[in-house]
Amino acid sequence: MRTKRVTIKDIATEAGVSIALVSFVMNNKADGKETYRVNKETAQRILEVAQKLNYQPNNAARTLRSGKTNTIGVIVSDISNKFFADIARCIENHAYKHKYTVLFGSTDENPQKLENLVEVFRNKGIDGLIVVPCEGADEIIRDIARQNIPLVLLDREVPDLEVSSVVLNNRRAGYETTEALIRRGFTRIEMISYSMGLSNIREREEGYRRCMQAHEMGENAVIHHLRHDKFAKIEEIIREARQRRVEAFLFATNTLAGQGLSAIFRNGWRVPQDFAIACFDTNEAFDIYKTAIAYVRQPIERFGTEALDLLIKSIEQRDKPGSCTRIVLTPEIVESAPEEALRSAEEAVTEA
Amino acid sequence: MRTKRVTIKDIATEAGVSIALVSFVMNNKADGKETYRVNKETAQRILEVAQKLNYQPNNAARTLRSGKTNTIGVIVSDISNKFFADIARCIENHAYKHKYTVLFGSTDENPQKLENLVEVFRNKGIDGLIVVPCEGADEIIRDIARQNIPLVLLDREVPDLEVSSVVLNNRRAGYETTEALIRRGFTRIEMISYSMGLSNIREREEGYRRCMQAHEMGENAVIHHLRHDKFAKIEEIIREARQRRVEAFLFATNTLAGQGLSAIFRNGWRVPQDFAIACFDTNEAFDIYKTAIAYVRQPIERFGTEALDLLIKSIEQRDKPGSCTRIVLTPEIVESAPEEALRSAEEAVTEA
DNA sequence: ATGAAAGCGCTAACAC
């Protein structure tokens, strides 16, 4: 037996006013403005009654009336990847404050799935989308923009498309992590990356390459390209690299780092004694930071908040000129102290 | 410039019928029934027009009218944990087929957050909830049940509460993984578990204990209890265990296994040469299976589908007697072949 | 077999 939900009508009756007033007060309240055009006392009374009756606005009615669903869609590569999961949670929290509901979806780097998700979200009537484009989805993304659906790109970009985005300065991140390895005295540094044509990955590679060149080790620079559905090959790459006396690896993503470390350990090698590593992002299951010389800590929080803010702005001025903003976040490079990398085990015990 | 959305009215006009008829046809179509009480040809025509106009029903209107949101809430411990992420995706896919939208939330094992999520979801007007209870949330869960909100418990249960649930036979899983280690000749087997009072964890422990006793190694049985916010201690445990010549570990969860393996490797030990391990679930970042003697593969797919089916049933018969179903899934124990565990590295190369 | 019509709860334009 479900207790009937409280409506503005109930409040109106109880407070002895019209439903319009109630509606008006409820909405102004939401804005936190103190400038009711309503009698202060009346407003106060309405608010009190609403509180007393535990009024919860009916979302469906609001949506039906206003045409705004207050729901946005977030499409990432893989919601179970720590990096995206963290961003997703951050967007969710931030959205909650702005009274938005968030729907999530993963593409698994498959443009077909992306297209399908966009379709599904559109049918659910989202007010806007935050999307991490995957390879081969450029046309689909362009289509969204063309349909004038508020859109913000995250983490990666689509060439020649005027749309808001939030990305990392990946070139710089690639450069500086490489440099950290060089500073620690390594010279035979190779990069393990994806064979996908994603903007962020390519920029990381370029950062690595430039840094190697800048330190006159350009001829040592090697980038191994893996297909993201063919991780097994990483083991082969590492064993082969070992024979060539490669000293350090820069991994282009957290997933690659996890796979790489796993392979290194399976072969009985130690980090950083046998291989030094640098990488991007965190990875909850594998505590890379105890072993990495340097890693890029991406400003997750800002990725989430900036993207959402841009999207909300874009939703609110749907018909306006449609300026688009590109936000480039600065990577934070976290380096382990020289001794620390070797001593991590001891420390862990001491502090426990 | 947003193109006006197509409504049943448009279809009615275009097809020369009333909106009531359109509505009727659209809904019967959804059921896949062929028994329209409508003239077959008329129905056909309406369907065609709807198709032609690319009609998409307005969810808000439907919800407002019917009181059903066709949205459910799923509350897990941590959506970025592989196990839960997989189940979540599975629920999502399955729900999509039934025209349900799914909202997700994570408790981080914090009952306060759980309570808050329930409140948020309730206000959004979900039709029902699938919940992974966390420690200390028993009363909150009971409250949901008391309010007659359709509810299904997942992975863990609440004592003395009559509510539907889908869980693993954890005792059996604990027993059989332990037995796999014993079969492989290990005798000094210890378990690393959480200090939380969760039904599933406790049953896994009991399975381990019983198995050890059944093989007359009850006095060897040791269960280390970790607080889930104090992982650093796992390193100490493992080092200390090493001194006591412990040969194998059974990890109670995938997170523990990840942390444990990470610690083992950091200390330069190898698996399974120095420590053999058995564990629960998968963990995408760290490919445990190449190293584990045995692991429990939980039937993710069934967790998701069974839970959703139970929930939908419960939603549809909200006022009915309210029978509750308890589904206990059988664990699948995956064992590596004896040689395989040692040879994994070689194999990976061969197949690459 | 088909249509008319009454709302679901809310917002916003307009009236007083």
Place this chain on the structure above:
DNA sequence: GTGTTAGCGCTTTCAT
């Protein structure tokens, strides 16, 4: 300052 009212798109009962 406050009230009236017309729908938003859909489902569903009751006529016809």
